[in-house]
Amino acid sequence: MNIIGPKAYIHLDRLKQNLWNIRKQIGDRHLLCVVKADGYGHGATVIARAIAREPGVSFAVFVFEEALELRQAGITNEILIFSRLQKSWLEDAARLNLVVSASAMGDLELLQDVQGRIGKCPRFHVKFDTGMTRLGFDLADSDSVFGFLNANKSLPAAGIYSHFATADEGDLSYAHTQLHAFQQVVKEGQEAGLSFQYIHCSNSGAVLNLSGAYFNMVRVGMLLYGAAPSHEVTMDVDVEPVMSFCGPIVNIRRRVQAGTQVSYGGVYTTVNETNIAVIQTGFADGFPRPWYERGFVSYKGLEYKIAGRACMDQFMVDFGDVEPEEGEEVLIFGKRGHDHLPVERIAQETGTTTYVLLTGIHGRTEHITLP
Ligand SMILES: Cc1ncc(COP(=O)(O)O)c(C=O)c1O
Known part of the structure; x- marks a missing residue:
């Protein structure tokens, strides 16, 4: 039945072309496609299914339920959950092979606890706060974080990341300060003998503005959907509205x-x-x-x-x-x-x-x- 009402037409050809154009910009780095909030209103499963088989693609969501929805839709790619860890879904996250974020000492303790209890722990990325004042370990706590990871070598710490507050603005001075802080903490981790498979802090603004911040993984949401993250960026990557x-x-x-x-x-x-x-x-x-x-x-x-x-x-x-x-x-x-x-x-x-x-x-x- 053709229902009369508003329609959101989702152009999957443009989505794929946008991804390829972003890929040209970032090279062969891992691409963490952000499909939280129902794929920015486009439909998370439709978006994820359309690009799941592109090389080097994994997905990021905000909450556990969004990751579960993708798994139930048959998405087998890696999925990173950005939100604060919750004990209630940690075992399911391990069972579904989801990747979680650790952003406080309590999170590391929960991970240690679940591993002790069920002999399995989801892989996780440690998140440092370099200037959003949102989720993330304080930089001053890096010694304790790396010390904990070294003391618990069996915990699967797979990545380290941070998030920019102003990467899509005309004035990039604050973003450069954040980038410098992140580089520093990554270096400290490496000096502590840890090696992270994934290192990332770029969002769409950084893809356009901060090519020195790509590391080996780039998170991208808005650009993938073919829109500018702000009116202050120069759209050097060719994208079309999805x-x-x-x-x-x-x-x-x-x-x-x-x-x-x-x-x-x-x-x-x-x-x-x-x-x-x-x-x-x-x-x-x-x-x-x-x-x-x-x-x-x-x-x-x-x-x-x-x-x-x-x-x-x-x-x-x-x-x-x-x-x-x-x-x-x-x-x-x-x-x-x-x-x-x-x-x-x-x-x-x-x-x-x-x-x-x-x-x-x-x-x-x-x-x-x-x-
Ligand atoms: C932690 C994190 N990374 C990446 C993104 C993607 O940002 P963008 O849509 O600007 O690429 C978001 C979106 O808000 C985010 O919260």
């Missing part, structure tokens, strides 16, 4: 008189006689509500102004003299057919980020995968 977010025209009010109010609050009034189309997509589906103030949609290659406040389930578009057909779709963001409306533009003009907009796609939105 999602096209569209809404169907479900009603056309023809020849609406000049001076007619449209939508809640009456903040939009028609200037001339015009055709107003009703689009069945609302902020409950992920439509970026503040965009109505200055926003537009794309239809057959042309831009048409959004008329009045976006509602929970619908919004209106002023088509002027043009008469679209009921059942046709307008493009809200992405790139489809003759229409191109970058999500970056909406992010910048509404004071938000591409991350917020893409992960906000939900509600009644139907995901349609295109090969």
